[in-house]
Amino acid sequence: MSANTSNKIVPKNVPYYDRPRERLLREGAAHLSDAELLAILLRTGREQETAYQLAQRLLATFGDLHGVAQAAHSELTDIKGIGQVKAIELHAAFELGRRLRLASRKNPAVIRLPRDVADFMIPELSHLTQEHFVCLFLNTKNHVIGKQTIFVGSLDSSIVHPREVFKEAIRRSSASVICLHNHPSGDPTPSREDIAVTHMLRDAGELVGITLLDHVIIGDGKYISLKEQGYM
Structure with a gap:
């Protein structure tokens, strides 16, 4: 029973040992696709759909990662499998990324051009x-x-x-x-x-x-x- 529960979050076309979490630990986050990284944030999918497949559908709905980042809260929760909590966590993750970019430029070079x-x-x-x-x-x-x-x-x-x-x-x-x-x-x-x-x-x-x-x-x-x- 526990093995079946674990396999529910494994993409059907990806071997068990190539789950996004395992790949991140083994190879580093930079080697994961947008869908794999989103799947880690989403954690779970829904019945008949893994977290990875939900992430792929999310990217297809909004065009790309930038589209997902710009989606309004109501647009995210309109997606089957994305509830209030997942939408909030996605917003938080993208906002952290934005703030990190800004923090890296707190001491800008001289503006000449x-x-x-x-x-x-x-x-x-x-x-x-x-x-x-x-x-x-x-x-x-x-x-x-x-x-x-x-x-x-x-x-x-x-x-x-x-x-x-x-x-x-x-x-x-x-x-x-x-x-x-x-x-x-x-x-x-x-x-x-x-x-x-x-x-x-x-x-x-x-x-x-x-x-x-x-x-x-x-x-x-x-x-x-x-x-x-x-x-x-």
């Missing part, structure tokens, strides 16, 4: 489902000394108030500011509103003596610098 800005912020912004307008505050040596999300929502010049951007810059004694926002569509091409906001912030920065170095738009793993594009 738009590519530096993109490398610093793409992991945080490229997969968000809403627009986030973020400011990086730099010292005279171009080190990032602070980061602030100014607002969440569609970019509009009536919403982005220069006072919010530069109030924070002044409070931090910043020498310059870099603004960023993401395009959830994945296409970082600037809109007319993006360009108008850039001009407004550039002009406001000149008035208060804090330079707007760039406005970078983040897409799906891609970016566009409005400075490089000649809009500043």
Whole structure:
């Protein structure tokens, strides 16, 4: 009876000795597939379906691991075999991964090029489902000394108030500011509103003596610098 119970969580097409847990211990987590790692988090499947098979179905439903990570709680619990507890544990695991990426960048390199800005912020912004307008505050040596999300929502010049951007810059004694926002569509091409906001912030920065170095738009793993594009 106990042997049958144990075999319920073993993928039908994978030998007993190649269970994900055993493979992780034997070979290390880096050698496991996305489905195998998810199966370890899920722990159990349901009747007629192993944890591994449930993980495969989860990936197929949302397209890939990124899709699973971005799924809302209600979307996860709509999947047969994913209850409240499993959905919460998945959210927690993905959030820990996100925080680990952020923690590894707490002492960023000097920001000198738009590519530096993109490398610093793409992991945080490229997969968000809403627009986030973020400011990086730099010292005279171009080190990032602070980061602030100014607002969440569609970019509009009536919403982005220069006072919010530069109030924070002044409070931090910043020498310059870099603004960023993401395009959830994945296409970082600037809109007319993006360009108008850039001009407004550039002009406001000149008035208060804090330079707007760039406005970078983040897409799906891609970016566009409005400075490089000649809009500043």
